[in-house]
Each structure stands twice: as C-alpha cells, then as structure tokens.
Amino acid sequence: MSGRERPSRARQPSQRKEDLLDLPSRVQQPVSPPTSRFDSATAAFSAAQNAARGMTVGLARSARDLIPAFDTWAPFSQVESLSTVLFTPLNPQHIYKRETMEKALQLMQQQHKRTNDNNATDLALKIRELPKLTSSNELLAIEIPDTQAPLSLFQGFHASYPAYSNHGVIHKHHVRRKKHGAHDKRRGSVSDKGKGDATLPRLQSQLVADKQRKQREYDKLLMNKLAISNQVNQIEAQIAELASRRKDLEAKWAKLEIREMQIQDAIEDLTEAIEHYEEDNAEELLLIEDRKSKRREATLYDDVDAEPVETGTCLKTLYGHEDSIISLDFDHARGSLVTSSYDATCRVWDLSSQKCVGTLAGHAGIVRCLQIQEGNHVYTGSDDYTIRQWDLSLIPSARSQSPSVMSNSSSPSQSPRLDPQAHADIVPNITECCINTLEGHSGPVTAIHADEKNLVSGSADKTMKEWDLETGQCVMTLDVLWSSKGRSGIADWEKMDQSAADGVYGESVGDFVGALQFWNFALASGTVDGKIRMWDLRTGQSHRTLSGHTGPITALQFDEVHVVSGSLDRSIKIWDLRTGSVFDMYAYEGPITSLQFDSSKIACTASTNQIKIYNRTSFQHTVIDGHTQPATSVRFRNNMIISGGKDNVVKLWSL
Numbered sequence: 001m002s003g004r005e006r007p008s009r010a011r012q013p014s015q016r017k018e019d020l021l022d023l024p025s026r027v028q029q030p031v032s033p034p035t036s037r038f039d040s041a042t043a044a045f046s047a048a049q050n051a052a053r054g055m056t057v058g059l060a061r062s063a064r065d066l067i068p069a070f071d072t073w074a075p076f077s078q079v080e081s082l083s084t085v086l087f088t089p090l091n092p093q094h095i096y097k098r099e100t101m102e103k104a105l106q107l108m109q110q111q112h113k114r115t116n117d118n119n120a121t122d123l124a125l126k127i128r129e130l131p132k133l134t135s136s137n138e139l140l141a142i143e144i145p146d147t148q149a150p151l152s153l154f155q156g157f158h159a160s161y162p163a164y165s166n167h168g169v170i171h172k173h174h175v176r177r178k179k180h181g182a183h184d185k186r187r188g189s190v191s192d193k194g195k196g197d198a199t200l201p202r203l204q205s206q207l208v209a210d211k212q213r214k215q216r217e218y219d220k221l222l223m224n225k226l227a228i229s230n231q232v233n234q235i236e237a238q239i240a241e242l243a244s245r246r247k248d249l250e251a252k253w254a255k256l257e258i259r260e261m262q263i264q265d266a267i268e269d270l271t272e273a274i275e276h277y278e279e280d281n282a283e284e285l286l287l288i289e290d291r292k293s294k295r296r297e298a299t300l301y302d303d304v305d306a307e308p309v310e311t312g313t314c315l316k317t318l319y320g321h322e323d324s325i326i327s328l329d330f331d332h333a334r335g336s337l338v339t340s341s342y343d344a345t346c347r348v349w350d351l352s353s354q355k356c357v358g359t360l361a362g363h364a365g366i367v368r369c370l371q372i373q374e375g376n377h378v379y380t381g382s383d384d385y386t387i388r389q390w391d392l393s394l395i396p397s398a399r400s401q402s403p404s405v406m407s408n409s410s411s412p413s414q415s416p417r418l419d420p421q422a423h424a425d426i427v428p429n430i431t432e433c434c435i436n437t438l439e440g441h442s443g444p445v446t447a448i449h450a451d452e453k454n455l456v457s458g459s460a461d462k463t464m465k466e467w468d469l470e471t472g473q474c475v476m477t478l479d480v481l482w483s484s485k486g487r488s489g490i491a492d493w494e495k496m497d498q499s500a501a502d503g504v505y506g507e508s509v510g511d512f513v514g515a516l517q518f519w520n521f522a523l524a525s526g527t528v529d530g531k532i533r534m535w536d537l538r539t540g541q542s543h544r545t546l547s548g549h550t551g552p553i554t555a556l557q558f559d560e561v562h563v564v565s566g567s568l569d570r571s572i573k574i575w576d577l578r579t580g581s582v583f584d585m586y587a588y589e590g591p592i593t594s595l596q597f598d599s600s601k602i603a604c605t606a607s608t609n610q611i612k613i614y615n616r617t618s619f620q621h622t623v624i625d626g627h628t629q630p631a632t633s634v635r636f637r638n639n640m641i642i643s644g645g646k647d648n649v650v651k652l653w654s655l
Contacts, residue, residue, distance in 0.1 A: 309654040312624045315640070316652040320347055320356050320427070325644025327594075327633050329372040333640045336392050338378050339650055340367035346380060348395060348430070351652075357395055361429035362388055362437075368511075369448050379455060381445030387438040387457055389469070394433035438467050440474045446511040447525075449518055456523060456537075458513025464525060466537060476540055480513065480527055515556035515565075526553025526565055532575070546575050548582055555595040555604070566592030566604060588612060594633045603641060605631040611643050611653070624653055 309315070323342035330337040330351065337349040338360075346360040346367045365383030372378050376392040443461030450456075454475075455467045466476040516525040523535040530549035533542045551569030558564070562583060563575040568591040574584040590607030597603070602614045611624040611634055629646035636642070641655045 311655055312622070313654045314626050314651055315654055316351075316354060318349060318356070318650040318652070319648070321345065321648045321650075323648060324646040325632055325648070325650060326366070326368055327370050328642060328644050328650060329370055329378075329635055330637065330642055331372050331374065331376075332637055336372065336376065337642065337650070338370055338372050338380075339644060340370055340380070341648070342366060346370070347427075348378075348392060349650075356427050358428045358430040360388075360390055360434070361431050362434050365444070368444060368446050371448055371450055373450055373452075379448055379450050381448045381457055383444040385439070385441045385443060385445065385459070387441075387445055387448060387455070387467070388434050389436040389438070390433050391435050392433065394435075395430055436469070436472050438472060438474075440465055440477075443512075447513050447516045449516055451518075454518075456516060456518050458516050458525060460512045462512050464513060464516065464523075464535075476537065478523075478535060478540055478542075480525065480533070511552070511554075514553045517557055519558075524556060524558050524563055526556040526567075528552040530567060530569070532556065532563060532565055544580060546580060548573055548575075551591070554591070554593055557595065557597055559599075564595065564597045564602065566595045568592070570606070572602065572604060586614065590630070593631075596635055603634050603636050605634050605643065605645075609645070611641070626651055626653070 318337075318339075321339065321341035321343055322345075326340045326342060328337065328339040334352040337351055338346065339349070340346045344363075344366050346363070348357050348360060349355070350357050360378070360380065363380065363382040363384055363386070367380045367382045369381045370378060372392075378390040378392060379387060380390070381387050438455070438457070441457065441459040441461055441463070443459045445457050445459050447458035448455060450469070453469055455469055456464060457467065458464045462479065462481040464478040464480065465474050466478075467473070468475050512528050514526050514528065516523065518524070518537065521537045523537055525533050525535065527533070530547070530551055530553060532546040532549075532553065534544040534546070535542050546563070549565065549567040549569050549571070551567045553565055553567050555566035556563070558577070561577060563577060564572065565575070566572045570588050570591055572586045572588070572592060572595060573582050575581070576583040586602075588604070588606035588608075593605050593607060595602065595604035597616075600615065600617050602616065604612050606612055607630045609625060609627045609630060611631055613622045613624065614620075615622070624641070624643075627643065627645040627647050627649070631643050631645040633645075634641065634643045636655055639655050641653045642650060643653065644650045
C-alpha cells in the first residue's frame with residue numbers, strides 16, 4: 001500500500017465524476033495472473049477492493065435515483081470521495097484518515113443544518129399563510145354569553161379533543177379528590193404533580209362551578225326556610241287572634257244565653273198578661289183596631305177639609321205644654337203629631353180626633369230632637385244620653401171627651417183649640433209603647449235621623465253614631481273633633497265663652513252637632529263651627545267640607561242636588577253638591593232655629609213670631625203670623641204646616 005499514490009484532495013468534481021463513471025470498466029478489466037505469492041495476494045485484495053468500490057458506487061447511484069427531490073444533500077462527488085476514503089486500503093498515514101473522518105462529520109453537520117433551515121423557512125411561510133388570531137384585548141372586550149350549561153369551557157374542550165385530556169378519562173385519584181375535596185385542600189397539593197398539571201385547569205373550573213351551584217342551592221334553601229318561618233309566624237299570629245276572638249265570642253254567647261232566658265221568661269209573662277188583658281179589655285182592643293184602620297184610610301188623602309182653605313189660615317191650636325216647644329214632627333194631616341218641650345214632656349196628638357192621646361214617659365231629661373217614621377214609629381233623643389224607639393200603634397185610643405172641651409173664643413185667631421189642661425186626667429203616661437233604647441253617647445243627644453233600618457245620632461260629646469235598628473247595636477262612631485283636628489273653627493268656638501256666644505247670636509250654642517241627615521251611605525252634618533261635612537258611612541271618613549256660615553248650624557236638609565242649611569248667623573244657604581259652592585243665600589232678622597224644604601218651597605223659623613216661606617218657583621217670600629212669641633220649630637207636609645213656639649202652643653196652618 002505504500003507504493004500507491006495517495007489521492008489528491010484537490011481533484012475537481014468533474015474529474016471525480018469521470019473517474020466514477022469509469023469505475024465499472026476498470027472493475028471489469030481482467031487481472032493478469034500473479035507472478036508470485038505476494039503478487040497473488042495483492043491482486044486478490046485489489047479485486048475485492050474494486051468490487052466493494054463498485055458496490056458502493058452502485059448504492060450511491062441507486063440512492064440518488066430514489067431520492068431526486070432532496071437537493072440539499074451533498075453532491076455525488078462528495079459521496080464518491082467519502083466512499084473512496086472509506087474503502088481505501090489501510091496505510092500508516094493515520095492523520096489522513098482522521099482528517100477524512102472530520103471532513104465527513106463536517107459534511108453531515110452542514111447537511112443537517114441546511115435541512116433545519118429549509119424546514120424553518122417552510123414553517124414560517126405556512127404560519128404566515130394561516131389566518132390572523134384575535135388579540136387577547138379584543139377577546140377580553142367581548143361579552144361572555146350567559147349559559148346554563150353544566151359543563152365548563154375546559155370540560156367542553158376536553159370532551160371535543162380527548163387527546164388533550166389525558167386519553168379522555170379522569171383518573172381515580174381525581175375522583176377521590178372530588179369526593180374528599182376537604183381532605184385534599186388540607187394537603188394543599190396534588191399527589192402526582194407531573195400528572196396533575198395536565199388536568200388541573202379542568203378540575204379547578206369544575207370545582208368552582210360545583211361550588212357556585214352548591215352556593216346557589218344553599219341560598220335557595222335559606223330563602224325557603226325564611227319564607228316558611230314567616231308563614232309559620234303568620235299562622236301562629238292568626239291562631240292567637242282566632243283564639244282571642246273565640247274567647248270573646250264565647251263570652252258574648254254566654255251573655256246571649258242569659259239574655260235569651262230572660263226574654264223567654266218575659267215572653268211567658270207577657271203571654272199570660274195578654275191573655276188576662278184580652279179577657280178584661282176586649283172592647284178596648286176593638287177600639288184600637290178601629291183607630292188603626294182610620295189611620296190607614298187617612299193616608300189616602302191629605303186634605304184637611306173638603307173645601308179649599310186660604311193659605312196661612314190657622315186650623316187648630318193645641319195647648320198642653322207648659323214651656324217652649326223644642327221640636328215637633330207629624331206623618332200626615334190626619335195622623336199623629338209628636339211634640340217635645342222644655343217642660344220635659346213629649347206629647348202624642350191624634351190629628352184626626354184633635355186630642356192628646358198621651359205622654360211618652362221614659363226619658364230622664366229633656367227631649368231635644370225627635371222624628372216620626374212611617375209605620376207609626378217615633379225616635380226621640382234626650383239629655384239623658386239615650387235614644388228611644390216608640391211604636392205609636394201600641395197606644396190605646398183616647399177617652400171620649402165632651403164637646404165643651406172645644407172652644408172657639410180662646411184663640412186670638414178665632415181658631416179651634418184643644419186644651420188638655422182642662423182634662424189632665426185623660427192624658428195618661430205611656431210607657432208600654434217604648435220598644436227599644438239605644439245607649440252609648442256620653443252627652444246629650446242633639447240631632448237624629450232614621451230610615452227603615454238605621455239611625456244616625458249626633459251628640460254634645462262631639463261624636464256621631466250609626467245604629468242598627470234591628471239589633472240595637474252601634475255599628476260606627478264618627479269623631480267630629482278628630483276629623484277637624486288641625487283645622488281652624490272648632491277650637492275657636494270652644495275657646496269662646498258661652499255667655500259671650502249667646503250674646504252674639506241670641507241663642508244657646510251648646511249643641512255641638514246642630515243638625516244631620518243621611519241617605520244610603522251619604523251623611524251630612526252641621527256643627528258648632530259653622531261647617532257642613534259630608535261623610536261616607538262605608539269608611540267613616542269625611543271627604544268634603546262646606547265652609548261659609550259664620551255661626552253654629554242649627555238646621556240642615558239635602559236632596560239629590562242641593563243642601564239647605566240654617567245657622568245662628570241669621571242666614572240660610574243653598575249649596576250645590578256638584579260644585580260645593582253656594583247656589584243661593586237668604587238673610588233674615590234673627591237666628592235660624594228650624595227649616596224644611598222641598599222642590600217648591602222653603603219654610604223656616606227665624607226667632608220671630610212669623611213663619612217664613614220662600615216659593616222657589618215664583619221667587620216670592622210670604623209670612624204666616626199667629627204666634628204671640630217667637631216660633632221655634634216648623635214642619636209641613638202637602639197642604640198642612642205645623643209650628644211650635646215659645647208661647648207653649650202648637651199651631652196647625654193651611655198651606
């Protein structure tokens with residue numbers, strides 16, 4: 001091998017290529033027979049070397065043909081040189097062999113570097129071609145949709161791509177941590193940190209979602225508990241209230257049972273008394289029935305006389321009271337008349353027979369107001385704080401009187417009169433016709449008004465009460481002073497001295513509620529402050545106040561459109577209910593003490609001897625003169641007007 005020349009490194013690639021192309025021809029040349037043993041060995045080695053070299057070149061060519069696309073590989077000349085170096089016979093030049101290996105390694109490194117650079121360039125080009133991703137600021141600005149999905153974002157991602165969720169399953173230690181979350185929290189770390197990092201975001205979001213769900217469930221439970229607690233408290237309060245009401249009802253029941261027993265005993269006693277009375281007074285009962293029939297016949301006509309009588313003619317003068325007349329009322333021209341006086345008596349008169357049939361006995365004070373209702377019922381309010389209901393049909397007929405009782409010469413107006421003083425023994429005190437007593441006021445009853453079922457009363461105790469006539473119970477109390485609290489008027493009248501007030505108005509102003517009237521649920525009241533208040537009996541509230549009078553109101557009446565009021569300020573005002581304003585006003589010489597009106601006329605007493613009548617159709621004022629002292633009360637029905645005065649008499653006039 002030492003006799004051979006070492007191949008030159010400076011051989012050109014083209015020359016190496018030509019040598020490689022000539023290798024097969026050289027390999028296939030015949031070898032001359034050896035001349036000696038050494039030469040034979042050398043020839044065999046050379047033949048094997050040439051065969052290996054030819055095989056290497058063939059493999060290199062085959063590799064070049066199989067991989068034509070990799071242009072970055074080393075040129076074939078370099079591969080040929082490398083094969084030449086590798087398969088060159090061994091020689092003692094170790095440095096040359098080391099340099100060849102270093103050269104081969106350098107070539108391989110260069111080839112690998114070029115391959116990596118080309119791959120990086122291709123990757124960069126592919127990345128540029130990809131769509132641009134949205135920036136994190138834009139993603140944070142987008143509103144996160146509200147969803148009710150039970151899975152979190154990471155759980156949905158792992159469900160879509162199982163490869164990223166550690167083969168799509170949750171390890172047993174994760175399930176154990178979910179069941180024993182508190183124990184793992186105390187440890188503060190995952191047992192296998194390397195494996196836990198891959199699934200930590202999913203487990204954390206799931207734990208947060210579970211915690212929020214449980215927190216909502218806990219809050220809902222708290223709200224349900226609070227609601228149930230409130231309902232239990234309400235039921236307990238209702239039970240306590242019902243128990244209290246039951247005790248009250250049981251007490252009332254016991255009282256009613258006692259009252260029932262008392263009434264049963266009274267009924268039995270009255271039954272026995274009736275039986276004895278019917279046996280002893282059969283004729284008297286017949287007279288009572290006859291009187292009732294006459295009253296029913298009298299309701300068919302209201303004319304006093306068959307012949308027409310001039311307006312203002314005094315038809316009758318009734319004597320009997322010993323003091324001034326306070327109030328009066330009657331049902332019709334041939335019916336019953338009830339009068340009250342300061343002599344503490346309340347008399348009942350039969351207009352058809354022109355007789356006083358008796359005195360209503362039962363009140364312990366003066367009767368200041370009264371009303372006679374259809375059906376022979378009379379209601380009276382007294383200074384004894386009570387209201388009594390009377391049935392006039394229970395009054396026995398008056399005893400027959402001699403004609404000498406009637407006198408035509410004693411009356412100044414030459415009118416007939418009925419003088420019960422001449423026959424005092426024939427005027428009995430009537431107590432059996434009182435059928436009910438209403439108690440509840442703490443002051444004198446000064447005004448009443450009743451219909452078929454209810455009665456409203458006003459008192460000096462500054463209240464008004466509504467009563468149920470069937471049961472005799474008070475169903476509502478209206479506090480006039482409370483409704484006027486904070487308003488001017490009543491306080492000024494309360495501060496005024498009584499004597500000074502009487503001096504200003506000439507009459508007593510002690511009646512706090514001077515007049516009232518109601519119809520269905522509408523109530524109108526006139527009080528000492530000169531104001532008219534409209535009340536709703538369904539709520540007990542005052543919803544309108546009419547201010548205009550400067551003195552206490554003493555008389556009041558209303559219909560569907562107007563309210564007419566009289567006051568101690570010497571005026572009568574007509575109010576329009578639709579607007580609340582004064583429709584008309586009339587001034588008189590003295591304080592108004594009584595009035596009554598209908599669609600055609602207004603009659604009043606104004607502290608004079610005359611009765612003032614105003615015709616609302618012809619707008620004319622007329623007077624009826626006949627009392628010797630100021631008239632105090634007046635009532636009219638159809639063609640009859642009745643008045644009472646301070647001269648202690650009651651007069652009947654044609655109208």
